[in-house]
Amino acid sequence: MKMTARKMAALVQEHLDQPSLDFHFDREKDTLRIEDKQLKKGLTLELPKVIAKWEESKEKALDEITYYIREALKAMNEPQALSEKEKSVFPVIRSTSFPEKSNEGVPLVFEEHTAETRIYFALDLGTTYRLIDQQILQREGWTIKRIKETASFNVRSLPTKWKEDQVAGNIFYFLNQNDGYDASRILNDSLLKSFEEKVTGTMAVAVPHQDVLIIADIRNETGYDILAQMTMSFFASGRVPITALSFLYENQELEPIFIMGKNKRS
Template sequence: MGKMTVLKIKRLLEEKLSHPNWVFTYDRENESLRVEDKETKKGISISLQGVLSKYEQTNDINAIEEYVYYVKEALTSMKMPVQLNGAERHIYPVIRSTSFPTTSNDIPLVYDEHTAETRIYYAVDLGKSYKLIDEQLLQRENLTKNTIKEMAMFNVRSLPTTMKEDVVAGNTFYFVRSNDGYDASRILNDSFLDSFKKQVSGTMTISVPHQDVLILSDIQNEVGYDILAELTMSFFVNGKIPITALSFLYEEGELEPIFILGKDNKKNK
């Protein structure tokens, strides 16, 4: 494919987002691409440099899919009338990478800082998709961020946490993959993490490589860290909405990123 450039990214996005109702405007000076709905005149601007640097981090075309999904989701949900009052049971937290935009259509999204790698956004579930909650929606519904956060945390704790396990070289990896859109969000369920911690005999790690998986690991030896690094990277590059290829140690309720350095088996927390 040759070296990826801003213009190649622009062409790829136009190709993937081709839609009879959507028009593209390219701002050469700011290297941004705006996608707008002809009917609503609402749209979203993408910083192409941001997409390029995300691509360069992973060198994988799937990095672009995150933005494609985000634009599609934003443009579709702009047409849907959304209410929060009466939808209390349908508000959930969603985990995103820190490179994910903090505004939608120039309106600030409601979010909380989480780790150096991840951020918590809040969404209202619409069945087949969900809409990220922005400040405007909060004001219109006369709700505070704190209320939304409490609802979201209550709801994520009530989601089932069924796990499949896999043992490799004495290390056990547990996967939560319920495909409800909130698998990674279960990293916010402290009581679930605490009860898992009690069963672990080695080192407990947590990974959220993309939105639709949560990986909990019981690492027993150095090889376990290499397997974990390969595993999370594989999930990260293949995820519809990638989050982070780094894993976290879970100590006293705190998440701390682990950097696994290649095959020399050194860990640097």
């Protein structure tokens, strides 16, 4: 039997099984709004993405999704002090289609990154994180400059352990720590420079979803096709997709690569 958005909404509600929550299914947008009745705060699930994960791993996917929902709602219940958790402020990469406001309508703190990506800022809470909005800044007396500098410093402190794969004469490096900030490491300039020094072909970078950073040493035309297919595959399977495009890295700048058919790029 085919899984529909309505059926998935019912499954999520059943798995959460919390009388303190309100659920609203939007059949036009295929979303499920989950709110804490007392706080009047919550989050919205895009059900087609949930269905895609469910089709891959069924109950495991549901357990993972409902776990993150519970943790996110718990974080909303707890006031967070930035000054007490300065080492827990990190940048997170998102697509340019990502909302600019929280579900409560408060503007989120972000800056432009590339034509495909933006940099948002998050307070790490251990098992989840909370995106920083203007209300938090005002309450804590922080400036946007301070948030950026703190997040930039902290992302450089993250571990950088890589897996390497060679395909058709090209080398691909994968960072997948699953700490929520794998894609954020694209902002570690010293890390990218270190790869630039050892790459012998053309250096390309990809952040298809939140939990992976790919760096490629493209040594022949086939490498572009492999990178495009690889990035699209990661993008389709990611819990928080970012972009299916890759980027050339030259002179400390990221330039999107458009690959149109076999071995054609612009």
